[in-house]
Amino acid sequence: MFAAALVALAIPPLLNAITPEGHFLHVSAFTLSLYGKYLCYSVLALGINLLWGYTGLLSLGQCLFFALGGYALGMHLMLLIGKLGQYKAEIPDFMVFLEFPARFPTTGGLPPHWIPFRSFAFASAAVIWVPGLVALVFGWLAFRSRIKGVYFSILSQALTYAATLMFFRNDFTFGGNNGLTDFKVILGHDINTPATRRALYLASAGLLTLTYLFCRWLSRTKFGLVQRAIRDSENRVLFSGYATSHFKLFVFVVAAVIAGLGGALFVPQVGIINPSEMAPEKSLEAVVWCAVGGRASLVGPILGAIGVNALKSYATHAFAEQWPYLLGSLFVFVTLFMPKGLVGLPDQFRALQRKWRKGVSNP
Amino acid sequence: MAFLPSITKELRPGPVKDWSPALAAILLLVLCLVQAAAAATTPAPSSARSTLARVIFSPDISEQATLLRGLIGSTDPGVEAVLTAWRGGSLFVHDNPDGSQTAFLLDPTTDGDGHAQGLSILDDQPIPGPDAKPLLFSPSELTPADTTAKLRKAIKNTLDFMALGNPDPRFRKDAVVKLGQERNLEYLPLFEARAREEKDPEVSRRLAEALALTRTASPDPAVRVPALRTLGELRSVTSLSFLQSFEKKLRDGPTPPNDESLLAVHKTVLDIETYQQRGNLIGTAFRGFSLAAVLLVAALGLAITFGLMGIINMAHGELMMVGAYTTYVVQNLVRSAFGPSGLPLETYFLVALASSFVVTAAVGLILEQGIIRFLYRRPLESMLATWGVSLLLQQVFRHVFGAANVQVGSPSWLSGSLVIQDVLFAYNRIFVIFFAALIVLGTWSLLTRTSVGLQIRAVMQNRAMASTLGVRTDRVNMLTFAYGSGLAGMAGACLSQIGNVGPGLGQNYIIDCFMIVVLGGIGNIFGTVTASLGVGVTDQILQPWLGAVMGKITVLATIILFLQWRPAGLFVTRSRSLEG
Amino acid sequence: MTQARKQFILALEAVTKSFDGFKAIHDLTFYMDEGELRVVIGPNGAGKSTMLDLITGRTRPDRGRIEFGRDIDLTRLNEWQINRLGIGRKFQTPSVYTDHTVFENIWLSLEGARGILDCLFARVDSAQKDRIHDLLSTVGLQERAATKAGSLSHGQKQWLEIGMLLAQNPKLLLVDEPAAGMTDEETHKTGELLLSLAGKHSILVIEHDMTFVRQIARQVTVLHQGSVLCEGTVDEVQADEKVIEVYLGRGKRHPPTTNEP
Known part of the structure; x- marks a missing residue:
């Protein structure tokens, strides 16, 4: 099963490489990046599932961490544009446009905290520690004061809302509402060639596989047992001598790092990162991918993320006006009728069948 | 002598003229003329109009200034209109066949080609062409009558003096x-x-x-x-x-430092500055209170449903939107039934308030019966489901009413401001403050003075116990949810008087509402009131320093830090049940 | 008193706790000897569960001292820290991990390291396996080791929770109404189990069922309105005027007779 999934993951880049353009089996670089985007979303969904499905913590701010990871790598990519930009300046275009040279004269217009992002290694590390740190601080505050349930959800939503407002500001030095875009190169390769696209896709597939394996491993350890025990009866765990707040904080930080990694690979494939990517509604949407696929299962979130996003890509082209209806109904339908998501459907059918048989045998 | 010294000074080279005392006498005379003319209400068009024409065609700017002065006494509204048009560059000159000139304004009504008749400033009649039919002019081909900056200033000054009367x-x-x-x-x-x-x-x-x-x-x-x-x-x-x-x-x-003028001006400046600071303080407080009132009206319904059922209704903002659109619909119905003004339109808002309560309560009832009651044991999922509902509602309204904001008018008693000592108190905001107080009082009495309220509080404190004691908890849930939704609807109606009404209306307030509910604590009206006041006033105090966005972020951060100190919010009705 | 205090495992002195003006615990002073089995009874609202909450760190007292063993101040510690000292608590309503198997339930409760890293790399070794199976046979659930706890009967869940408590090997067991929802036979077995544990462990039981109290109790403490009304043997307590007044004076609720179900 797992091997089959791996093979399926490898097919699109293979088709892109070996079939000529126009061939009926050809997968264009654009489509490949679209699939790559789904894979990054799947990584995000696995992180959400780790929190919600396994620990019972519904964070409505996971896209903040996704976007933070994206921004961290995006900053590096922005600096790589160099003189290839519109203004032919050393610094990113938006900095010229917003007159940063006057604001930061000593660095030629580059805000000081941008400077280390020239290094790919630093940016990659930031993809991990920036979301991790934000999650650590927020989680520490939240869990030590025993904030849980809907309170936690609402506060995480407020966090991502506040961050969105912040990033929308031009003087926050991250490009305001346009965000970071127009990337040209990554690691010395033109970002738009099919070969780079294939590499990025494969990196996403690799990340997804690793994340999946990590989650699978985690769920089978004693830690995984504690995690689910917290979800089902936190007080019992607490009165059994486990520092539940530490466990929750650990999971929260891990989920944030996972989201950040997903976001980092999302950015070069989609070509833009802006504050709307961390808006509260994005995080809610991501939670619904999990719900649709089936939370508290390892495959469910991946199925949900790919399924819902494929549907969205199709729907926003075919009937854009109706997409919000579809999405809204999905939220309602899944929570009411598919509490275990797609993965839980067979069980639900079996239960129905049993009920029906009973009904037939004793009328 | 001249009446408009600042102009004539510039116009006339040479020594500045010594303004004779006669000036004052003439001014008085002019003023008396204004009064007399106003009293008699008989316009004297011909003389004023011909003076006007002379001003326009005079080549000498000093003569123009003198003539303008003479116009101040005129009560003919046409004079003012012509002067305004002249200053604004929409007065034109027509060369008559006989070599004379006629100044004219364009008739605002145009024909299909955008041509309009020229109305002579002398008699407001169309300028006849050779065939005695009115001449038609194309606005794009005309050049306005000449003015200079100095002349425009003189005209402006004249207009100001005319305005005195x-x-x-x-x-x-x-x-x-x-x-x-x-x-x-x-x-x-x-x-x-x-x-x-x-x-x-x-x-x-x-x-x-x-x-x-x-x-x-x-x-x-x-x-x-x-x-x-x-x-x-x-x-x-x-x-x-x-x-x-x-x-x-x-x-x-x-x-010298002890100069009398200096001392006087120093004291005066200090006095006025103190006065202004006090005014600013009052203004900030008022804005804070009015924001708090808006938030309170918006959050109260949410706080009640959350306190009772432990679920957060993410569609609460959209229920507010429903209320705002109900107001819009009521307004349109009243307009089409009773015409665009008059008493019905003055009072429509009260009807709209009631209607928005009823309509939104109905929507809430359907929401509770259709979705929420199946999710009481799953509060996190109920958030998702209600978020779905909010998406659906937004899109429905976008479909029906369009994505753009709709215009909701204010009755005259809600527009404008009360000015006390240079501080503005907008009527609509005063109204919201009173309305919020009313709603809080009403809700409080409902909860503490009625049997329904008793049941609601019983369910809030111990659902299982209330149920075994014969309280029909499902019915209590339904009614409370409908009531909370109705409050959201009235909040929306209020918001229609303050801000824009569009499909995204709810989203602007919802996160603030959530924060207030979290801050206020569960199931306590006064917690909600205090939290609203805290958020509203803090926001208004911070805004001038930090700007709107940073102010908002600071408030959010403060709330998160505040919860470190009191995790359950400001007030909490402590339950002694074991699995709390 | 100070000399005798050395052997106390638990000491509450002048403890007061109020909720919104309601004094759930009022100036409560209570001592327990090491190895003692003590039963606390009292009408509803007497503050029995709040007392356990105070001991286990679920709530903090407004005033007073709570000490465990030799001078460990419990009022400064939180739930998991208190548990790690060796104080185990069984809740009134059975609280087990419904999604986990019976075996996993016990494994999670087994005494030992409880840090994040420990949990990430922990394995069940054979000694632990034996211990778990011993515990399961003690509580009569060895046949159900692989069953999900959620599908056990109410009584079995109670037993499982007792097993989880034993797995922690606590010095002090706090047991809140263990007989609730059990059959007479199960109740009797529970009583025997508790009696067999006494001596090795110190046990504090809160109970309503007087048959059960009579079976296990040597020393009974009666709580009323948040403080101790009287202490003594079952017979002494049942004959006490004040106790009868408290139970009967409140109407028909729970007079402490042995006939009560």
Whole structure:
């Protein structure tokens, strides 16, 4: 099963490489990046599932961490544009446009905290520690004061809302509402060639596989047992001598790092990162991918993320006006009728069948 | 002699003319003419109109200025219209076949090709062509009558003086303020005359201010110093910037530190600044309270449903939107039934408030019965489901009413502001504050004074116990949810009087509402009230320093930190049940 | 008193706790000897569960001292820290991990390291396996080791929770109404189990069922309105005027007779 999934993951880049353009089996670089985007979303969904499905913590701010990871790598990519930009300046275009040279004269217009992002290694590390740190601080505050349930959800939503407002500001030095875009190169390769696209896709597939394996491993350890025990009866765990707040904080930080990694690979494939990517509604949407696929299962979130996003890509082209209806109904339908998501459907059918048989045998 | 010294000074080279005392007499005469003409209400069009024509065609700018002066007495509204048009560049000149010229304005009604008749300024009649039919002009082909900056200023000045005689006190007030700012001693007799006639208290106050301000230009300290003091007594905020620069000029100059003018102006500036700061403080407090009231009205329904059922209704904002659109629909219905003005439109808002409560309560009822009651044991999932509902509602309204904002008018008693000591209190915001108080009182009485309220509180405190004691908890849930939704609807109706009404209306307030509920604690109205006040006032205090966005972020951060200290919010009804 | 205090495992002195003005615990002073089996009874609202909450760190007292063993101040510690000292608590309503198997339930409760890293790399070794199976046979659930706890009967869940408590090997067991929802036979077995544990462990039991109290109790403490009304043997307590007044004076609720179900 797992091997089959791996093979399926490898097919699109293979088709892109070996079939000529126009061939009926050809997968264009654009489509490949679209699939790559789904894979990054799947990584995000696995992180959400780790929190919600396994620990019972519904964070409505996971896209903040996704976007933070994206921004961290995006900053590096922005600096790589160099003189290839519109203004032919050393610094990113938006900095010229917003007159940063006057604001930061000593660095030629580059805000000081941008400077280390020239290094790919630093940016990659930031993809991990920036979301991790934000999650650590927020989680520490939240869990030590025993904030849980809907309170936690609402506060995480407020966090991502506040961050969105912040990033929308031009003087926050991250490009305001346009965000970071127009990337040209990554690691010395033109970002738009099919070969780079294939590499990025494969990196996403690799990340997804690793994340999946990590989650699978985690769920089978004693830690995984504690995690689910917290979800089902936190007080019992607490009165059994486990520092539940530490466990929750650990999971929260891990989920944030996972989201950040997903976001980092999302950015070069989609070509833009802006504050709307961390808006509260994005995080809610991501939670619904999990719900649709089936939370508290390892495959469910991946199925949900790919399924819902494929549907969205199709729907926003075919009937854009109706997409919000579809999405809204999905939220309602899944929570009411598919509490275990797609993965839980067979069980639900079996239960129905049993009920029906009973009904037939004793009328 | 000239009536408009500042202009003529510039126009006429040579020594500045000594303004004879006759000037004042003439001004008075002019003023009397204005009054007399206004009293008689018989316009004297021909003379004024022909003077007007002479002004327009005079080649000599000083003559123009003199003639303009003569127009001040005219009560013919046409004169003002022509002068305004001239200054704005929409007065045109037609060359008649006989070599004479006619100044004209374009008729605002145009034909299919965009051509319009030219209405002569002499008689407002169309200019006839050779065939005696009205001539048609194309606006794009016309060039406006010549003006210079100086001339335009003279016209403006004339218009201001004309406005002094305007029957509408608002125009008089504006004119007085503007003329006062010029600090022209020549205007003094005019102000004095006007002050004797003036009945409107606000205009009288402005006249006193203008008089004092003008007198500060006097070279005679015996006039200047009392005038400076008067400005302080009048708390003249409008003259503050002048006074500040005046004080600076005196200090920078060779004035001795104990100069009477300097002392007077110093005290006056201090007085006015203190007064202004107090005004700002009151203004901030008022804005804070009104924001708090808006948030309170919006959050109260949410707090009730959350307190009772432990679920957060993410569609609460959209219920507010439903209320706002209900107001819009009621307004349109009233308009189409009773016409665009009159008593029905003045009172429609009260009907709309009631309707929005009913409509939204109905929507809430359907929501509770259709979705939420299946999710009571799953609060996290109920958030998702209600979020889905909010998406659906938004899209429905976008479909029906369009994505753009709709126009909801305010009845006249809700528009405008009450001005007390230079602080503005907008009527709509005053209304919201009172309304919020009313809703809180109503809800509080409902909860504490009625049997339904007793049942609601019983369910809030111990659902299982209440259920075994015969409280129909499902019915209580349903009614409470409907009530909370109805409150959201009324909140939406209120918001339609304050901000824009569009499909995204709810989203602007929802996160603030959530924060207030979290901050206020579960199941306590006074917690919600306190939290609203805290958030609203803090927001308004922070905004001038940090800007709207950073202010909001600071409030959010403060709330998160506050919860470290009191994790369950400000007030919490402690339950003694074990699995809390 | 100070000399005798050395052997106390638990000491509450002048403890007061109020909720919104309601004094759930009022000036409560209570001592327990090491190895003692003590039963606390009292009408509803007497503050029995709040007392356990205070001991286990679920709530903090407004005033007073709570000490465990030799001078460990419990009022400064939180739930998991208190548990790690060796104080185990069984809740009134059975609280087990419904999604986990019976075996996993016990494994999670087994005494030992409880840090994040420990949990990430922990394995069940054979000694632990034996211990778990011993515990399961003690509580009569060895046949159900692989069953999900959620599908056990109410009584079995109670037993499982007792097993989880034993797995922690606590010095002090706090047991809140263990007999609730059990059959007479199960109740009797529970009583025997508790009696067999006494001596090795100190046990504090809160109970309503007087048959059960009579079976296990040597020393009974009666709580009323948040403080101790009287202490003594079952017979002494049942004959006490004040106790009868408290139970009967409140109407028909729970007079402490042995006939009560």
